[in-house]
Structure formats: C-alpha cells, structure tokens
C-alpha cells in the first residue's frame with residue numbers, strides 16, 4: 001500500500017447526501033475476482049446512460065474534473081452495502097482523499113485499509129469546499145502529519161483521525177502483518193478461551 | 195456488587211485479545227461466514243502472502259448472492275460461475291466447510307447461520323456482508339466487514355475494532371394486529387433516520403421486542419445497518435434458547451443446558467448505562483411502505499407521499515425531489531394509489547418459514563393481479579423444503595406466484611432476477627436504493643403481508659383491510 005503523508009490534488013465536488021456503495025459501484029461489477037480495474041465502473045449508473053455512453057449532465061464527465069484526486073461529498077457517504085469494491089473503485093479511478101461531514105462505519109474502515117484518507121469536516125466547511133470546486137478548478141492540500149487541509153486562498157481546517165488509522169496510512173502498513181506480530185497472544189487467548 | 199453492564203460490553207470484554215493505548219482492541223472472532231462475492235480477493239491475498247486460514251472450523255461458506263434461483267444446473271452468467279467456482283476451489287484449498295449450490299444447507303448466509311445453530315448468543319460473528327447484523331437477534335455481536343477484513347479474519351481469526359458506543363432502542367407497548375416486525379424496524383428508521391446508529395451498536399429492548407419470535411427478531415436486527423449501525427442485537431432469553439435447542443451446531447444434551455446457563459448471564463444487567471437511548475411506542479406503528487430511495491424514506495400506509503414544497507431545509511428538499519423523480523411519484527400522492535408491477539418475497543430480511551406462512555395466509559385462495567409478476571424466493575433450501583411439506587408452495591403457485599430456489603435473487607439483482615427500468619416492485623428486502631433491483635427499477639420496501647396483499651390488488655393496500663389478520 002502507498003503511504004500518504006501529504007496530498008495535493010484537484011477537487012471533484014459531489015454535493016449529494018447518503019451516497020451509497022450501490023451508487024459508487026453498481027452490483028453488476030462485483031463479479032470480478034480481482035482487486036484492480038474497478039475505476040472504469042465508478043458511479044457507473046450516474047456516469048453512463050443505458051447505451052454505456054457518458055452522460056453529459058453528470059459532472060464527473062466534465063473535462064474540468066479530469067484527473068481529480070480529492071472527492072468532496074455530502075453527509076453519510078458510503079452507506080449501505082459493505083462491498084470493498086467501493087474504495088477499490090474510488091482508488092483505481094484516482095481518488096486518494098475523500099472529504100465529507102460523515103461516513104458510514106464500514107466504508108470508513110474500508111478506506112483506511114486501502115490507503116484512502118477519509119476526512120470528516122463540518123457541514124459548513126464541506127459546503128465551502130463544494131462551492132469552490134463547483135466554480136473553479138480548485139486544488140486542495142492535505143497534510144496528514146499535521147492533520148490539516150488548506151487551499152491557496154487562505155482556507156484552513158484541522159481534522160481528527162484515529163491515531164491508529166493515521167499510523168497505518170502514513171506508513172502504508174499491511175494490517176495482517178502487524179497483527180501476526182501478536183500471534184503468541186492470539187494463541188494464548190485461544191488456549192484459555194471456552 | 196459489580197457495575198451493571200450491557201450485553202455489548204460483556205461480549206466485548208470476553209473477546210478482547212490485545213488492548214493497548216491509542217489503538218483499537220484486537221478482538222477474537224468466533225464465527226466467520228463467507229460467500230462468493232466478497233471473498234475471492236481475500237483468498238487471493240492469503241495465497242500471495244503464503245498465509246493459511248487460522249481456524250477453518252470457525253469458518254463456514256455458502257453461495258447466495260449471484261446463484262440463479264431457477265434452472266440451476268446451468269449457470270449461464272460466466273462471471274458469476276467463475277466466482278462460485280473460485281469459492282469452491284478456495285474452500286477446498288483452505289479446508290473450509292461449504293454449502294455449495296447443490297447442498298441441502300445452501301441458502302442466504304444470514305438465513306442458514308441461525309438455522310444450522312451456528313449463530314449463538316455471546317458469539318462475535320462477522321461476514322463480508324453488511325446484513326450480518328441479522329445474527330444479533332441471538333444476542334451475538336455480529337457485523338459486516340470489507341474484503342480486507344475478511345482476509346484479516348481468515349489469517350488471524352481476529353479484527354482490530356474500536357469499542358463501539360451503545361444505543362438503547364427501547365420499544366415499549368405492543369404491536370397492533372397486522373403490524374409486523376418489518377413495520378417496526380421501518381418505522382424506527384423512518385423516525386430516527388438512516389444514520390442515527392452510525393458509530394453505535396444498537397440494543398433493541400422493551401416489551402415489544404421481548405414479544406417477538408426469533409424470526410421476527412432477525413428481521414429487526416437485519417436492518418440495523420440501514421440505521422447506520424454496524425450491529426444491532428437483542429439480549430437472549432427463553433425464546434432464543436428454545437429456538438436453538440436441537441439445531442445441528444448447537445450444543446447437545448447436558449452441554450446445551452450448560453450453555454444456556456452461560457447465555458443467561460449475557461443479558462444486559464438491570465441499570466446498565468447506554469451512551470444514548472431512543473424510544474418508540476409499538477402501539478403507534480402502522481404497516482409501513484417506503485416511497486423513496488433509502489429505507490428512511492418510509493411512511494405509514496395511510497399517509498401521502500411528501501411534498502417537497504413544504505420542506506424548508508434545502509438539502510432535504512433536494513433529496514426528496516430527487517427521490518420522487520427517480521421513483522416516478524407525485525407529491526401528496528396517496529401511498530395506496532401506487533400501482534406495482536412486481537412483487538418480491540425473499541431476502542435475508544423476510545424469507546424465513548414464518549414470513550412465507552404469513553404471506554401465504556394473505557393470498558390463500560386469491561389470484562395475483564393480472565398486471566403483476568410475483569415471485570417467492572425462500573431464504574434457504576431447508577426453508578423451501580419445509581414450505582413444500584406444509585403445502586405453501588401450492589398456495590403461492592395457485593395464486594400465480596413463481597416459486598424459486600434459495601438465494602439473494604431480486605434483493606440485489608445480481609443474478610437474472612431483475613426489475614426492469616421504470617417498473618415498480620413491492621419488495622420484502624431491505625434496500626430501496628436507486629438501481630438496487632435493476633437499473634432504473636423502483637423499489638418499495640414492505641412486510642411480506644403487505645407485499646402479498648399488493649400482489650393481489652396490483653397496488654399498495656392496508657393489509658389489515660383486505661385480509662384476515664394473522665398476527
């Protein structure tokens with residue numbers, strides 16, 4: 001997994017609440033047995049029409065958002081199905097950071113495990129960012145070490161992140177590898193467990 | 195005296211393997227359920243790293259999400275077939291029990307766990323599926339996980355988890371005649387919203403919950419995730435123990451009695467504190483139907499579809515407008531005027547034997563409306579066999595329902611069971627998201643009784659007015 005220390009990228013605004021994982025990656029694409037290649041199917045039903053042609057009215061298809069790597073969305077992002085295909089699709093498409101007022105629990109966990117940084121900011125800050133990104137070609141800088149988000153216009157916000165998640169993301173760690181260093185404790189637990 | 199504790203805290207303490215500052219706890223996992231869609235990448239990960247499954251006997255697999263529910267001997271969808279074959283190979287390679295497509299125990303993973311007695315009070319249970327919350331009905335701490343976590347559990351039998359906050363969902367009073375567990379959970383989500391449970395484990399308490407059967411409790415806990423909670427549970431009691439007695443993987447004889455006396459200790463102690471509590475009185479609840487594109491967008495059957503013009507909050511107004519547009523509904527339209535073209539009775543929410551009995555009792559001797567295509571998909575092969583022994587299949591078939599094999603089917607439409615774009619389905623499943631039952635499909639969630647009544651009438655009706663109530 002790629003470590004994230006700081007990230008500087010173009011912002012794509014998705015001003016919707018309750019974006020569920022069925023929208024992020026529709027089920028017809030869950031049948032693959034690989035981890036990669038899901039980006040082409042991201043937000044499929046919004047991005048493409050019945051004939052698989054790009055929908056002009058869906059903003060992600062606009063040239064100005066090409067190469068976006070920071071996604072800003074409404075409240076309760078990633079609700080619904082536990083499918084990890086959702087973060088795989090986001091990451092494969094190129095999103096490294098997602099900012100929203102809140103995230104669904106399972107989705108939030110899944111992002112960290114795939115090296116995506118999910119940041120919670122208050123509703124008014126998210127509104128500001130959404131606005132900026134709708135009007136301009138808007139670049140945001142995220143400093144995970146300092147837990148700060150800022151732009152070149154003077155916007156700055158601190159964010160919280162559980163220390164454990166931060167550690168994993170900063171170092172690009174494989175969680176199973178870490179856990180296996182506790183193998184003795186697990187064995188001991190199993191021996192006394194009934 | 196010891197500090198009173200909730201069941202959630204008791205299970206947590208018992209399963210903590212490692213506890214260190216500034217970190218989630220390392221939790222032991224008792225039971226890991228596996229299915230074909232969220233596991234291939236996890237097994238692949240193990241193989242690449244040269245790792246083994248730590249406790250194959252704590253792992254149980256089946257195929258459900260994309261199995262065909264008709265003509266099963268030939269699976270035409272090549273990718274689905276690959277996924278099922280992949281699971282077969284993985285289970286063989288890693289030594290995991292598999293209820294494969296032709297196995298008598300096959301079925302929706304959340305239906306077969308309880309049915310086999312694998313699901314037991316006090317266990318930690320995970321599965322790469324968000325409706326794992328279903329197993330909470332037994333007083334287990336059960337939650338959905340992503341594929342990386344599936345791999346983690348396979349390799350280590352543990353998970354790093356932050357101790358959740360506890361939320362008491364207290365339902366006093368009794369449910370009215372003809373009002374079901376499904377109406378209860380829809381009403382809870384309708385009232386408190388689709389994210390009130392985020393960051394919490396829910397415990398359902400109160401008279402109305404105590405009076406539910408095990409299968410009804412599963413319906414309630416199943417939809418905890420639709421309230422944003424990863425897990426929802428109910429303290430075990432005599433109803434729980436009686437349900438488990440004699441099940442294949444439940445303890446037997448004296449061991450069972452010993453287990454029961456242990457399970458009895460699990461229930462939340464009198465006076466234990468929760469981080470938060472919400473209340474609802476069951477007697478206020480009517481049969482519910484969803485009108486929008488998330489499960490919180492639901493109303494009693496006597497109501498009208500909301501009018502965005504009357505909503506002040508800008509974002510909420512926009513989301514109602516968007517939902518109405520997607521659903522093809524007019525503001526203020528009566529719910530009972532909504533005509534449907536499909537009925538789906540199935541899914542891990544409502545596909546157990548009692549669900550089928552109740553639906554059958556509504557349609558007995560009647561015919562499905564000529565403009566409706568109706569389908570019953572039992573939750574497991576065992577449920578199907580039992581229903582056939584009771585003659586329920588005949589009731590359904592005589593009425594004009596299709597009678598299918600077990601699987602997730604039209605709940606998420608990954609197999610061929612799809613609702614066409616623009617058409618409307620009364621569904622006993624748990625999600626009415628855009629496109630859930632097919633691109634452009636319009637889903638209305640309801641109880642089996644309400645869905646059955648809608649099949650007969652061709653539109654939503656208050657089941658209490660058309661059928662002799664059965665509950």
Ligand code: SF4
Pocket residue numbers: 258259302303304323325541542543601602605606623624
């Ligand atoms: S029945 Fe539906 S909700 Fe339940 S496990 Fe299957 S797809 Fe998921």
